[in-house]
Amino acid sequence: MEIFSTIKETRDCLINLKKEGKTIGFVPTMGALHRGHISLLEQAKKENDISVSSIFVNPTQFNDKKDLEKYPRTIEDDILKLKAAHCDVLFAPGVEEMYPSTLVKEPEIDLGNLGKVMEGKLRPGHFQGVCTVVKKLFDIVLPNKAYFGEKDFQQLAVIKYMVRILNIPVEIIPCPTFREADGLAMSSRNVFLNPDERKNVPLIYKTMMEAKLLNTNKTISELKKWVEEKVNENPFLKLEYFEIVNSETLQLITDTHLPITGCRACIAVKVGTIRLIDNIAL
Numbered sequence: 376m377e378i379f380s381t382i383k384e385t386r387d388c389l390i391n392l393k394k395e396g397k398t399i400g401f402v403p404t405m406g407a408l409h410r411g412h413i414s415l416l417e418q419a420k421k422e423n424d425i426s427v428s429s430i431f432v433n434p435t436q437f438n439d440k441k442d443l444e445k446y447p448r449t450i451e452d453d454i455l456k457l458k459a460a461h462c463d464v465l466f467a468p469g470v471e472e473m474y475p476s477t478l479v480k481e482p483e484i485d486l487g488n489l490g491k492v493m494e495g496k497l498r499p500g501h502f503q504g505v506c507t508v509v510k511k512l513f514d515i516v517l518p519n520k521a522y523f524g525e526k527d528f529q530q531l532a533v534i535k536y537m538v539r540i541l542n543i544p545v546e547i548i549p550c551p552t553f554r555e556a557d558g559l560a561m562s563s564r565n566v567f568l569n570p571d572e573r574k575n576v577p578l579i580y581k582t583m584m585e586a587k588l589l590n591t592n593k594t595i596s597e598l599k600k601w602v603e604e605k606v607n608e609n610p611f612l613k614l615e616y617f618e619i620v621n622s623e624t625l626q627l628i629t630d631t632h633l634p635i636t637g638c639r640a641c642i643a644v645k646v647g648t649i650r651l652i653d654n655i656a657l
């Protein structure tokens with residue numbers, strides 16, 4: 376695996392490969408890699424000649440400075456995992472390389488409703504930061520296809536929208552959420568859960584799956600209330616939101632005939648100081 380920390384080396388290497396007619400599959404990450412990340416890489420390897428991953432803890436997408444400071448950084452271990460998965464190229468820049476000037480304000484993209492609901496509402500500026508870094512990474516890596524997890528469903532919708540409105544010639548490939556055996560969605564933040572919290576968090580996925588079954592005989596507000604009670608009766612969990620949304624526009628669905636199909640149920644739960652998000656298809 377080639378490892379680069381500068382934009383120039385990465386671009387030179389990848390431009391040469393593209394000139395040879397090779398296709399590039401790209402998996403952007405913030406590191407602290409787990410099997411969910413590796414499943415994206417495996418799909419990229421299957422569908423492209425060259426697999427590229429990036430590791431960059433992007434400061435502009437953190438609305439909470441403490442969250443940025445304590446975000447897990449395990450680069451040595453990540454490199455071993457990427458090598459074991461036969462990743463061809465890793466781009467792992469420092470902050471200065473990606474944001475050389477703090478004076479230049481990055482242009483904002485009007486995300487409309489996509490940026491206003493759920494994570495957009497609770498984490499102001501988060502998706503602008505995501506768009507900024509993903510656009511920069513696409514300009515450096517020049518991928519044919521880029522792989523994003525459904526685990527971060529709103530992020531996936533935002534990236535698909537950005538690519539469409541800016542005419543970025545990259546195909547966005549959604550990848551299914553990789554889960555632990557007990558249903559917990561894998562996340563870099565799971566390492567912060569203490570043993571008691573870890574024992575209780577599978578309730579998040581379990582509650583959503585049960586809500587899916589109740590989808591036929593309740594109104595949406597009854598369903599939301601049921602989820603809220605179910606999550607909050609566990610002393611380790613505090614519901615931030617449970618929403619049913621249109622899978623493309625993320626419009627909140629508040630009033631319709633049940634059962635609801637073709638939509639997404641999205642949840643955010645606080646576990647101590649940690650926030651976990653998850654979602655399922657309805």
Ligand code: AMP
Pocket residue numbers: 403404405406411412414415522523524525526527550551552553554560561562563
């Ligand atoms: P992150 O490092 O958390 O920014 O995630 C990098 C990419 O991996 C994003 O596209 C995430 O949606 C995806 N990802 C994170 N966790 C999972 C998971 N459990 N299953 C599938 N994809 C995931």
